[in-house]
Amino acid sequence: xxxxxxxxxxxxxxxxxxxxxxxxxxxxxxxxxxxxxxxxxxxxxxxxxxxxxxxxxxxxxxxxxxxxxxxxxxxxxxxxxxxxxxxxxxxxxxxxxxxxxxxxxxxxxxxxxxxxxxxxxxxxxxxxxxxxxxxxxxxxxxxxxxxxxxxxxxxxxxxxxxxxxxxxxxxxxxxxxxxxxxxxxxxxxxxxxxx
Amino acid sequence: xxxxxxxxxxxxxxxxxxxxxxxxxxxxxxxxxxxxxxxxxxxxxxxxxxxxxxxxxxxxxxxxxxxxxxxxxxxxxxxxxxxxxxxxxxxxxxxxxxxxxxxxxxxxxxxxxxxxxxxxxxxxxxxxxxxxxxxxxxxxxxxxxxxxxxxxxxxxxxxxxxxxxxxxxxxxxxxxxxxxxxxxxxxxxxxxxxxxxxxxxxxxxxxxxxxxxxxxxxxxxxxxxxxxxxxxxxxxxxxxxxxxxxxxxxxxxxxxxxxxxxxxxxxxxxxxxxxxxxxxxxxxxxxxxxxxxxxxxxxxxxxxxxxxxxxxxxxxxxxxxxxxxxxxxxxxxxxxxxxxxxxxxxxxxxxxxxxxxxxxxxxxxxxxxxxxxxxxxxxxxxxxxxxxxxxxxxxxxxxxxxxxxxxxxxxxxxxxxxxxxxxxxxxxxxxxxxxxxxxxxxxxxxxxxxxxxxxxxxxxxxxxxxxxxxxxxxxxxxxxxxxxxxxxxxxxxxxxxxxxxxxxxxxxxxxxxxxxxxxxxxxxxxxxxxxxxxxxxxxxxxxxxxxxxxxxxxxxxxxxxxxxxxxxxxxxxxxxxxxxxxxxxxxxxxxxxxxxxxxx
Numbered sequence: 001x002x003x004x005x006x007x008x009x010x011x012x013x014x015x016x017x018x019x020x021x022x023x024x025x026x027x028x029x030x031x032x033x034x035x036x037x038x039x040x041x042x043x044x045x046x047x048x049x050x051x052x053x054x055x056x057x058x059x060x061x062x063x064x065x066x067x068x069x070x071x072x073x074x075x076x077x078x079x080x081x082x083x084x085x086x087x088x089x090x091x092x093x094x095x096x097x098x099x100x101x102x103x104x105x106x107x108x109x110x111x112x113x114x115x116x117x118x119x120x121x122x123x124x125x126x127x128x129x130x131x132x133x134x135x136x137x138x139x140x141x142x143x144x145x146x147x148x149x150x151x152x153x154x155x156x157x158x159x160x161x162x163x164x165x166x167x168x169x170x171x172x173x174x175x176x177x178x179x180x181x182x183x184x185x186x187x188x189x190x191x192x193x194x195x
Numbered sequence: 196x197x198x199x200x201x202x203x204x205x206x207x208x209x210x211x212x213x214x215x216x217x218x219x220x221x222x223x224x225x226x227x228x229x230x231x232x233x234x235x236x237x238x239x240x241x242x243x244x245x246x247x248x249x250x251x252x253x254x255x256x257x258x259x260x261x262x263x264x265x266x267x268x269x270x271x272x273x274x275x276x277x278x279x280x281x282x283x284x285x286x287x288x289x290x291x292x293x294x295x296x297x298x299x300x301x302x303x304x305x306x307x308x309x310x311x312x313x314x315x316x317x318x319x320x321x322x323x324x325x326x327x328x329x330x331x332x333x334x335x336x337x338x339x340x341x342x343x344x345x346x347x348x349x350x351x352x353x354x355x356x357x358x359x360x361x362x363x364x365x366x367x368x369x370x371x372x373x374x375x376x377x378x379x380x381x382x383x384x385x386x387x388x389x390x391x392x393x394x395x396x397x398x399x400x401x402x403x404x405x406x407x408x409x410x411x412x413x414x415x416x417x418x419x420x421x422x423x424x425x426x427x428x429x430x431x432x433x434x435x436x437x438x439x440x441x442x443x444x445x446x447x448x449x450x451x452x453x454x455x456x457x458x459x460x461x462x463x464x465x466x467x468x469x470x471x472x473x474x475x476x477x478x479x480x481x482x483x484x485x486x487x488x489x490x491x492x493x494x495x496x497x498x499x500x501x502x503x504x505x506x507x508x509x510x511x512x513x514x515x516x517x518x519x520x521x522x523x524x525x526x527x528x529x530x531x532x533x534x535x536x537x538x539x540x541x542x543x544x545x546x547x548x549x550x551x552x553x554x555x556x557x558x559x560x561x562x563x564x565x566x567x568x569x570x571x572x573x574x575x576x577x578x579x580x581x582x583x584x585x586x587x588x589x590x591x592x593x594x595x596x597x598x599x600x601x602x603x604x605x606x607x608x609x610x611x612x613x614x615x616x617x618x619x620x621x622x623x624x625x626x627x628x629x630x631x632x633x634x635x636x637x638x639x640x641x642x643x644x645x646x647x648x649x650x651x652x653x654x655x656x657x658x659x660x661x662x663x664x665x666x667x668x669x670x671x672x673x674x675x676x677x678x679x680x681x682x683x684x685x686x687x688x689x690x691x692x693x694x695x696x697x698x699x700x701x702x703x704x705x706x707x708x709x710x711x712x713x714x715x716x717x718x719x720x721x722x723x724x725x726x727x728x729x730x731x732x733x734x735x736x737x738x739x740x741x742x743x744x745x746x747x748x749x750x751x752x753x754x755x756x757x758x759x760x761x762x763x764x765x766x767x768x769x770x771x772x773x774x775x776x777x778x779x780x781x782x783x784x785x786x787x788x789x790x791x792x793x794x795x
Contacts, residue, residue: 011552028200028366036364046759047552058447060330061440062363065521082549102550103558103759103774106750107594112550120546141773 003056004032004160005064009083010075011100012039012047015146018173019073020051022150026161026169027055037062046103048079055160071158073149076100077117080127087126092158094193095121096132096149098142128156130192135185144185147174151189199369203331203361207298207354208233210338212242212372214294216268218260219244220253222634223663224272225307226361227300231270232666235675241375244675246666249604249634250275254282254297261295261351262388264378266342270298273312273355274603278635280317286351287321288398289390293378294342295351302358303483303518309584309603311516313484314355319461322402324409325353326418327460329439331365333418337458340416348409350402357483359437359518406462414467418458421471422446428453429476432528433468433488435460438481441524452532463491472503479531480507483519506531556589558760559736559776561702561728562655566590566597567756567780568708568726569624569653572716578622579614581607583636585628586662587655594757598626605635612639612648622716623650630660630668632685637692643721644693651715652694652723654685657730665733685725695720702726705783731776738777738792740770745789752781752790 006023010016017038027034032055039049052064066085074080074095087093099114121127130152135145147170154163167186174182201209208230211219219238221231223246235244243260247253250271257267271279276299283297299317302308318325326341328334334356345352386394413419422443431453434442439456446454455471457464472478480489486508496503506512513519513527529535556563566587569580582588582598583606591598600610611625627636632654643650660666667673672682689697695718700711708726715722746768753761753768758781760774770781770790782790 024200024364034200034364034366037359037362038364047554048549058444060443061437061521062359063521065444065525068521078549081543081546084543084546101762102552103555104551104553104757106753106762107757108551110550116547117549 003054003059005055005059005069005088006053006071006073006159007064007069007083007086008051008053008073008075009079010049011079012049014075014100016049016051016075019146019150020053022166022170022173023053023159023161025173026166027053029165029169030161032160033057033059035059035062048082050083071153073153075145075149077114077121078112080121081117091126092156093121093124093127094149094153094156095127095129096145097129098132098136098145128193130189132192134188134192138188139181139185144181147182147185148189148192151186152193153189154186155190155193196368196370198366200364201331201367201369202229203334203356203363203365204229205233206331206335206365206367207338207356209237209367209369210335211268211296212237212239213370214339214342215266215373215376216342217242217265217293217375217377218257219268219270220247220256221270222247222250222253222275223660223666224275224300225663226302226358227270227272227298228663228666229361230298231675232664234268237372239372239375241377242372246668246675248669250279251282254279254286257295258282258286259381261291261293263293263381265293266376267293267295268298269296271300272308273299273301273314274308274310275299276314276317278604283317283351284321285390287323287402288395289388290349290398291345291351292349293376294345296338296341296345296354297351298354298356300356300358300361301484304358306358311484313487314353315460315487316485318353318355319487322406323350323353324348324413324459325355325461327435327458328354328356328360329436329456329458330360331363332367333458334360335367335369337418348405350405357436410462410465413459413462413464416459416464418456419464419467420456420458422454422456423450423452427474429474430479430532431455431472431475431477432479432481432531433457433492434481435488436483438483438519438524441519441521442481442528444521445524445528449529449532449534452528457488460487460491463495465495468492468495469499472501475503477504477506479512479528480505481513481519481524481528482507553592554589555592555757555759556586557731558758558771558774559731559778560586561657561726561731561778562587562590563595563756563758564702564705564708564728564778564780565653565655565726566595566626568702568705569712570595570597572709572712573622576622576716577620578624579611579618581611581614581623581625583607583625583627583631585631585655587626587628590626592757594754604631605639608636608639608652609642611650612643612646615648615650619649624653625650626653626655628661629654629656629658629670629685630666633669633683637688640689640692640694640721640723648721649719650721651712652689652721654723654725656685656725656727659730659733661730661732665730689723694723696722697725698723699725699727702728703778703780705780731778736776739772739775740777740779740782740790741793742768742770743789743791745787747787747789749786751786752784755784756780
């Protein structure tokens with residue numbers, strides 16, 4: 001493996017940054033050279049956010065080129081479509097089925113509910129839809145979606161990082177009082193992928 | 196020594212600590228804000244750090260440290276250097292004693308700035324050196340080099356990372372902070388430290404002579420280097436900053452073209468560039484913002500009568516505006532090098548369009564209530580609403596539509612006066628945040644009183660510098676060194692300036708706010724309302740609002756204030772519990788009192 005690129009996308013507030021930090025730290029623990037970049041600044045709560053994680057000695061630039069992502073981890077179907085041009089031929093997208101409506105929806109109705117996006121994505125052969133409605137059923141909110149998606153990604157086997165390494169870095173990265181529920185979220189993610 | 200996974204700005208901060216920085220000062224501004232924060236968290240005894248009131252103050256505080264022989268760091272974004280340009284231009288003539296590094300972070304894109312200005316131009320304008328890092332790892336080392344060069348040549352030095360370098364993360368080998376270098380203390384010598392025309396004349400000649408030596412010195416500097424083992428090539432790409440990373444990655448898979456990296460754009464390392472161009476007939480200047488390297492290269496080629504064709508921004512090979520990217524490197528360098536880039540087929544042509552998610556004021560943001568109160572009070576009256584720099588620039592969005600102008604830090608207060616002089620019949624308002632007021636608003640208020648303007652100053656006081664990540668300021672009552680300090684009182688400052696009326700109102704009390712605006716607007720002279728309510732990102736929500744069955748579905752709450760927590764779900768107006776902070780503005784608007792508070 002000379003280079004491996006992971007793009008994480010979603011909506012501000014979904015916890016993409018923590019997911020990217022965990023993947024980067026786990027990759028470093030596996031001995032890889034890692035670079036990453038986050039959306040920072042005006043993109044506040046509710047805006048599209050993207051994290052780029054690049055593994056490899058010759059990955060100099062902080063950003064993944066279009067057509068260069070081995071994995072896209074999409075926390076929201078519309079955002080998955082927005083960043084689809086980044087997916088490499090033969091790469092894999094893992095996308096959460098639960099949509100997040102734009103915060104301006106009431107004011108400027110777009111009619112977006114995510115159904116069309118999920119339908120489109122499920123027609124692509126390298127896209128895996130994670131049935132994340134289970135997250136809300138299990139935890140009462142979508143708060144632990146990021147760690148659930150991480151578990152699903154781990155179960156996919158697409159990541160060049162051992163499950164145990166990823167899990168232990170995750171446990172170090174979340175607040176003590178949420179350790180148990182995040183571990184459950186990770187495990188839920190694993191079952192969601194195998195479904 | 197330990198390996199730390201750091202953001203570029205943090206790498207810069209750790210590098211400065213390793214270099215023994217004794218004083219660090221700055222004003223927040225994306226993408227530079229994390230530098231001071233990281234120094235503050237990791238400093239050792241003997242390093243002084245402050246958020247200054249603005250960039251000019253930071254530069255002057257640091258200048259005195261440098262005059263004393265101490266190592267000093269100043270940080271800001273590129274717009275901040277405009278504010279600090281007065282002391283910088285003068286200090287360029289006077290010179291430095293302790294190492295003085297001025298960090299001015301550029302923002303190609305622009306991603307979160309008003310301009311796409313190029314700090315390298317400021318360096319050549321001031322005739323002082325500039326370092327241009329291409330990665331976080333390099334930032335860690337370059338800031339240390341910058342201190343050394345500053346002391347070697349007795350001049351302030353600019354370090355200009357760009358957003359993609361500031362906000363990139365990398366594993367950096369970090370050494371422990373060095374003992375801060377505080378120097379021997381200030382040694383009085385008025386022939387040296389007091390700027391006069393005679394001194395400036397003498398030093399001007401010295402500086403130009405020095406820059407020739409420095410260019411020669413830089414020609415051996417390790418971050419001016421070439422990549423690609425291609426001695427017989429006739430083509431070269433010359434690049435700086437993050438563009439080097441894009442070009443390097445493209446050329447790694449497409450060898451045959453030499454890549455020349457410029458780590459010090461000014462003074463231009465002429466000997467290094469001449470040697471690197473040996474045998475080259477055509478050069479592509481691949482850089483962001485202005486054609487700075489291109490200009491320097493054209494001058495060099497003319498000076499030496501070389502026959503080399505220069506491609507870049509002047510022949511429209513590289514765009515003038517916006518940032519470079521891996522895609523632009525492939526397209527532009529590919530075409531230059533003669534590789535046929537088929538380009539990727541668009542694989543999303545038939546995909547449904549992703550939703551538009553524009554930035555909006557947060558649910559519960561007190562600025563929404565302040566704007567709405569002024570809007571309601573001024574309904575039907577001819578009014579001008581001058582905005583400013585901060586989260587509250589978003590007051591321009593529908594349905595509030597309350598920002599008619601936004602120019603630069605502090606401009607709203609003075610522009611409102613200009614509108615008043617041109618159109619005395621209209622009511623003129625200026626909106627300024629608390630941090631902006633301290634940074635560059637106060638002099639504008641003095642100007643208004645002195646020149647007899649008729650206007651209302653609205654201070655949106657949320658007790659923090661919100662947009663750049665909640666830094667403290669003079670009104671917050673704490674600083675980076677000693678914790679709690681006396682807060683500077685905005686109303687007392689305004690009263691001392693001599694305003695007709697100064698009122699402090701809670702913007703979440705709609706009736707009181709509307710009444711205050713009406714009262715002030717009707718009075719002559721300069722008036723001020725301080726809308727005081729903390730930023731929701733730094734306070735616990737007071738409660739939640741919910742809609743009861745009295746709702747008639749008129750959607751007035753949505754139409755009037757556009758709060759992101761209120762939406763229509765299956766035909767019913769609902770409030771998103773996860774977003775609502777219980778500010779209660781919507782409840783004060785509802786015509787049938789159908790919105791009530793749920794106490795936690």
